[in-house]
Structure formats: C-alpha cells, structure tokens
Amino acid sequence: MLAIVMVAVSVLYVFAFDAGVLPFMDDDYLNSAANQGVEVPVPEVEEETEAETVITADLFTSSLPIRAGKLYGGIYDGELCGIVNIPVTPLGNIGDGFLDLRMGYIHKLDANGATVAVYSGEKGLPDVSVVFDKTELQNLRDGEGRVLFYADGNYFYLENNQLFTTQYDSANFDKGVNYYPSYLAGSNDSYTAFTEGGCWGVKNAEGRVIVPAKYRDVYGASEDRIVAVGASGGLYVYSTGGKLISGETAVYKIPEQAEDAVAAGNDLPVLGCYFYSGGLTRAYNSVGESVMLTADCREVVLPNGFDIVAYSDGVMLLKQVYTDKDGNQKDMYGYMSAGGEWIATPDYRAAHPFYEGLAAVCGADGKWGMIDTSGNVVIPAVFDRISDCQDGLILAYDQKQGNCILGKVAK
Numbered sequence: 001m002l003a004i005v006m007v008a009v010s011v012l013y014v015f016a017f018d019a020g021v022l023p024f025m026d027d028d029y030l031n032s033a034a035n036q037g038v039e040v041p042v043p044e045v046e047e048e049t050e051a052e053t054v055i056t057a058d059l060f061t062s063s064l065p066i067r068a069g070k071l072y073g074g075i076y077d078g079e080l081c082g083i084v085n086i087p088v089t090p091l092g093n094i095g096d097g098f099l100d101l102r103m104g105y106i107h108k109l110d111a112n113g114a115t116v117a118v119y120s121g122e123k124g125l126p127d128v129s130v131v132f133d134k135t136e137l138q139n140l141r142d143g144e145g146r147v148l149f150y151a152d153g154n155y156f157y158l159e160n161n162q163l164f165t166t167q168y169d170s171a172n173f174d175k176g177v178n179y180y181p182s183y184l185a186g187s188n189d190s191y192t193a194f195t196e197g198g199c200w201g202v203k204n205a206e207g208r209v210i211v212p213a214k215y216r217d218v219y220g221a222s223e224d225r226i227v228a229v230g231a232s233g234g235l236y237v238y239s240t241g242g243k244l245i246s247g248e249t250a251v252y253k254i255p256e257q258a259e260d261a262v263a264a265g266n267d268l269p270v271l272g273c274y275f276y277s278g279g280l281t282r283a284y285n286s287v288g289e290s291v292m293l294t295a296d297c298r299e300v301v302l303p304n305g306f307d308i309v310a311y312s313d314g315v316m317l318l319k320q321v322y323t324d325k326d327g328n329q330k331d332m333y334g335y336m337s338a339g340g341e342w343i344a345t346p347d348y349r350a351a352h353p354f355y356e357g358l359a360a361v362c363g364a365d366g367k368w369g370m371i372d373t374s375g376n377v378v379i380p381a382v383f384d385r386i387s388d389c390q391d392g393l394i395l396a397y398d399q400k401q402g403n404c405i406l407g408k409v410a411k
Helices: 002-019 027-035 057-063 129-134 256-263
Strands: 081-086 098-102 105-109 115-119 136-141 147-151 154-159 162-166 191-196 199-204 209-215 225-229 235-239 281-284 290-293 306-312 315-323 329-337 342-348 358-362 368-372 377-383 393-398 402-410
Touching: 057 377, 057 393, 057 402, 098 393, 098 402, 115 129, 191 209, 199 225, 209 225, 209 235, 281 306, 290 306, 315 342, 342 358, 358 377, 377 393
Parallel strands: none
Antiparallel strands: 081 402, 098 105, 105 115, 136 147, 147 154, 154 162, 191 199, 199 209, 225 235, 281 290, 306 315, 315 329, 329 342, 358 368, 368 377, 393 402
C-alpha cells in the first residue's frame, strides 16, 4: 500500500514540476523563497497567436476609400498621397474583353483587342468615345502638361468632355519618349530651340546662342544642363551657360536601335536619356552598354553584373541575369537611387520603371503590386496584372475579382 502511495506522489511531483509548480509551493513558501533569493521555476505560458490575415485583391480594394476628388498626376509621396478605389460601374459590362490605359485614358477593348469605348479619368469616368472618333490621341503634351489630340492640322486638349485648341512646339516640348508624365511637360522659357541650315541649337532669353545650331536634336534645359544629339547619335552635354561639358568628340551616344524602339512604342531603351534628373542622365558607351552620367559627364559606378533597364523619377531599374541550380537563365530586378543606394534589392522576377513615383513589381509567385521611390509597398502584390500609373490612374486585374481601377490622390 505504501509503495502505491509513493508512486502516486512521485507521479504527481513529476507532473507538477513539468508545470512549474510543486505541491508544497503555497503562497507562504513562495514568499519565503523570494525573500531568501531562491530561484523558483516559472511556468511557460504559450501565447495565443492570431491567424495571419492573407491579403487578397478584393480585401485590398475593399479597404480603400472610394474616390471623392481629383486624381493627382505628380510624384507619389506616402505622406502626401493616398490610393483610392474607383468603381468600374460607369464602364458597363466588360465581358470577355479587357481594359487598357493610354495617356491616362481608359480603353475598353473586346476579346480581339478592338476598342469598344474610351473613358476619361475625370470624376465619374465619362465616356469620351465621340472625341476619339473625331481626333487622334497623341503621345504628346502641351506646355501645361495636358494630353494632346490631333485633327485637321491642329492640336487639342480635352477638358470636361470638350476639345480646346492648344499650341504644340515639338522643338521645345519633345522629351524623346512616347509617354512621359505631366510634370515633365512644358519648356523652360529661358532657353529656346532654334533651327539654322536644317540643324538645331539653343538660345537663352537674351538671344545669345549657347548651343550652336549643328545638331540633329536638342532637348529642353534640365538641372542647368542641355542635351543635344549629333547626326550619328553622338551625345553632347552643355551647361546652360554655354560650356560644352562632354567634349568635342562624342564619347557616348543614343544608338539607332534604341531610337527605333521608341518609334515602335517601346520607351525602355531611352527612358532617362535626353534630360537630367537627380543629377544624372542616361546614355550608351562605345560598346553599346547603358550607363549613367553625372553632371560633368563621368560614368556612375554600378554593381557588377547589373544592366540598366531604365531611369525615371531619380531611380534606376537594374536587371541581373543569373543561372539557377538547374542551369536555367533567370532575370531578377531591383531599384537603385540616383545616390547609389538600393531602395529595393533585386528580388523581383519582373519590374517596370517608375512613373509618377510608382513602379509595378512582380514577386516570385507571379503576382503584381506597386512600390514608391523609397521602396515602400503602396499596392500589395496580389494582382495578376497591373498597369503603370498614368495621370493618377492605375488599372489592375485579378482573376477572382476581375478588373479594378485605382487612383492616386493628394491627401
């Protein structure tokens, strides 16, 4: 009998010890032990953890405020801007078709890619198909940053569903790319392009020639620099005081294939060329490699093994090609600031340049989202596809939720 009792006590002791409390540990014992500096075992209590909520496209869009004001076309800043949800109801039934964004206008296309209707980004997404039937949308902006339409020898801009005539000066407004945001539009009135003998140069406000008329193209002043392109694509950089910074012999150029790509609608090979931003401009060296140049035309040293895909909003989009363990070549993308700091390490399987301070990025699972120029996630990577930001508009698609329209607004 005694043996049975001893076994029971032993079992109770072991059980209690595992729990961190022994039978004799009443309040008096614990207080005495504490006073005598005796270490008393404290039971470990497992904390209950809440199940992590998986963010999906519908959860994200439903968490956004509904658009109530004007869209913002400037560079996104998380402290000054926010993302809103724009109901697709005004677009009617999309069916098997899809949406496309062109110069800030939403095109509703059928399954074969033919345009069914066009909608403005103004509040309520008004149908402007009639305007598109009468005019041709241009990849251009006037001095006020407004998108241009062309018909019968005249340029127009659209506002409140009405067309208004506007002036367009290709010599001073051309940015060398098919799409550029409104904040890059316009020209510097202090410096004006002029032509002489079929070539281009630049004069200052007093009429003094600061870039001689011997170039195929000249571009507007930016950050006290003017970029000119010679007959064979050679790149020349002048100060706004008239000094030739790059030297008489062109070391860098804009290759013909890059310009041909722009003509075909692909801006990536020249995005960041022709003007300075963040103290840098983009060019190509003698062996055809894309490089970044400082204000005094020195090459920026970049990490080994990376190629420049584009440069916009003061951020370089870099690509690294590597071979995985199975011998397959893979591309990884990351973003580096003009100051040479990674704002997003090369962890993306696909990525777009920055437009209006936002860049579309694709994670390892093939889902798309957006980051800002500080590398912060603005739109989580939960969509099957997402557009670049144009005039404050973003189109996204999720197989479960369907088409979504997001907007960038100032707070």
